[in-house]
Amino acid sequence: MTCVICKSGTPEAGKTTVTLERGKTLVVFRRVPAKICPNCGESYLDDRVVDEVYHAADEAAKAGVEVDVREFHHVSA
Ligand SMILES: [Zn+2]
Structure with missing residues (x-):
């Protein structure tokens, strides 16, 4: 798959940090499994990973x- 942002990089499996805001709550997830574009840094999360961090x-x-800053380990990469 080619990155949809820069259209030149090929995202590779890695770990990223996801930050979500819910009203006055800020939640930071570290070490979230994702595919990362080596060219522009865009990250692509699996649907089940997105469900997990949103929940x-x-x-x-x-x-x-x-x-809240937490390690992500509900879903294995
Ligand atoms: Zn890219």
């Missing part, structure tokens, strides 16, 4: 957390 961000927002 966790919603949970943090419900719990009233303001800033």
Whole structure:
């Protein structure tokens, strides 16, 4: 697959950091499995990974957390 952003790089398996905001809650996930474009740095997340981080961000927002930084290890790469 060719990167849809720069149209020249080929995304490769790696790890990235995902930041999500829910109201006043900021959740940062580190070491999230993704395909990363070596040319422009765009990251492509698997649908199940996206579901996982969105769900966790919603949970943090419900719990009233303001800033949460966590390692991602619900879904194996
Ligand atoms: Zn790219």
